[in-house]
Amino acid sequence: MSGSPTIRDVAKRAGVAVSTASLALNGKPQVSQQTRLRVLQAAEDLDYSPHAAAKNLADGRTRTIGLVNPTTVEHLFTSSGFFMRLIRGMHRAATEEGYSVSLHIADSEEEAKAAIRAAVRTRSADGFVITNPTVSSSYLRDFKRHRAPVVFIGRPVEDAVYVDNDNVEVSRVGVRHLIECGHRRIAFLNGPEQFTFCHDRLLGYRTALEEAGLPYDQGLVWRSEQTAEAAYEVVRAGLAEHRFSALFAVSGIQAVGAVRAFRDSGLAVPDDVSVVCVDDTELTRYSIPPLTAVALHENWLGYWAVKLLLHAIKMQTATYPVLLPGELVIRGSTAPSRERVTEVSGRRG
């Protein structure tokens, strides 16, 4: 009488058994065209929609995926739009297949594990996407035990299905641009080593140098936390001890700090030193000068993570990692080297 209509109401109105109504509503083949139509019409008339929890209970599928976000890279998630773009991509992939996304945010590793554990045990999601897999090992156990598929965003230290930017390529492309501008002594501003993306980007830097026949100088590889202030200090220190005409930074916020360090040292960007960084955000786009950057497509990261996850959920089988390319966006922080201008052939696309 009062509440929403149930499948029983629909069945009654269509003059069929409940089971038949269920079959018809779910498009199962064994119902005759005629009954199917009657049932569908009845459902329409009653403005019926199935109760999510009841479905879940009956067939064991929650049609929900959990996004687990241990917020270890504070800056990345709270400041830039990274997270939002990720989420939008995830959400799109999920809705495409009738799934919804639920959140599990945690401020510490412990909290994240507790959240995951709870979610897995109450069977409130069919699978999980986990960002920031700095310490992935401990997670995996719980998932395996409960047969919950997992996809990581960002390459985890150990074997697991994941989606990530092709970080080697990302920095390779950026550094190559600098080389093509004629720079020969290129500093590399890295982030904390425990992140695989930092490791990979360093590799891309070395690769680019190697390909160009340039020497790899340990002294030009610096490391700082992912903040403008930390980057500033490191670059000031580097300036005092080394000569170079360009810098590649693994994050936009670090690049901002670097640019400030140059400015405070009386060096103009790009006239005296060129800068390329990863991530083309408002922060880098509207800094002065606008920074040439390798843009990442986080929405696609999220999208593919969910696609992979859903595949795993349905097929009960593991899948392969997916690597996404970055895209060089040439803005105002790079210029031909003044020291020695060689062929400059950067594709301005």
Added chain:
Amino acid sequence: MSGSPTIRDVAKRAGVAVSTASLALNGKPQVSQQTRLRVLQAAEDLDYSPHAAAKNLADGRTRTIGLVNPTTVEHLFTSSGFFMRLIRGMHRAATEEGYSVSLHIADSEEEAKAAIRAAVRTRSADGFVITNPTVSSSYLRDFKRHRAPVVFIGRPVEDAVYVDNDNVEVSRVGVRHLIECGHRRIAFLNGPEQFTFCHDRLLGYRTALEEAGLPYDQGLVWRSEQTAEAAYEVVRAGLAEHRFSALFAVSGIQAVGAVRAFRDSGLAVPDDVSVVCVDDTELTRYSIPPLTAVALHENWLGYWAVKLLLHAIKMQTATYPVLLPGELVIRGSTAPSRERVTEVSGRRG
């Protein structure tokens, strides 16, 4: 045998009926201390946790709240950390009371309504938080029909429970700071009028002027989309026609455009013109000069939205709007007016 333990397993192991086990596990008073302990111990032994969907089906509570985000203010949500901060606050409030958050993102008004409708009808959330209530009326109907409590983030055009920044106060505080710096002709760079926050901030601007006995000059109130480029154009145009020594912008990104316009017109910030904006983000903090801003606390917006929502869910009763104060953060874009320095008494907190 195979699956996770159910409450039946727990009951059996504790030697009680299923119903008693349920009572004990949920801390209901009518179980004896002794049985309660036996049940709890059994649950512990079996590593039991209740099946979320089953609970939901039985008692009708999903213990989930839906976050609906019609992404109409593109910039706000995809670029700044706004959304992430909001989410973290929401998540915190939700987990505090054993709730989880599920996402419903939409790229258009229509899509958002469809998403909401589906969520409401499948009874997959106990209530909803809706951001960007530009066109709220159409939403409300669906919710009311299904008795789903809703809290808006941002003041909607029509009556409803909501949480918002105290936008009048936000700009009042910022403008007052400029006035205290001695500025008498202060331009106001507004956003699209259909947003209530723009309306309210303009009001705050007028209030501040009035309180200081300064005239309100229509010609100094400009309007642009929420992008740096749009702001740039509007400010260039304004510069050509009006004299002023300070500007208040309703968003950080617009302020960035304005600063650029000043620079390109040969005006130094803050020496020639002071700038204050709303929202103290990386973008404004690391621009040159760092912008004096009124910081908003989006995490608290999210937090209180959920608190209010949960209150409404539990008490079955409507609640009152909550307004959050902003906080003036003095950075490098404001300086005493050169024209006529009056008492400068800004609280540098």
Added chain:
DNA sequence: CCTCTTTGTCGAAACGGTTCGACTAAGTCG
């Protein structure tokens, strides 16, 4: 000592779906 409450426990009936095995009425085949 008998009745009336209180306390603790229990079985059974929801909640709203899906799925499985059984059944009937048509075809199909030889």
Added chain:
DNA sequence: CGACTTAGTCGAACCGTTTCGACAAAGAGG
């Protein structure tokens, strides 16, 4: 025409919990 498949439908069981009404035992009041 009888035996065998097949298509379509149905009733019942099940998913894992909560909740309600019944009930026995114990304690209180007269």
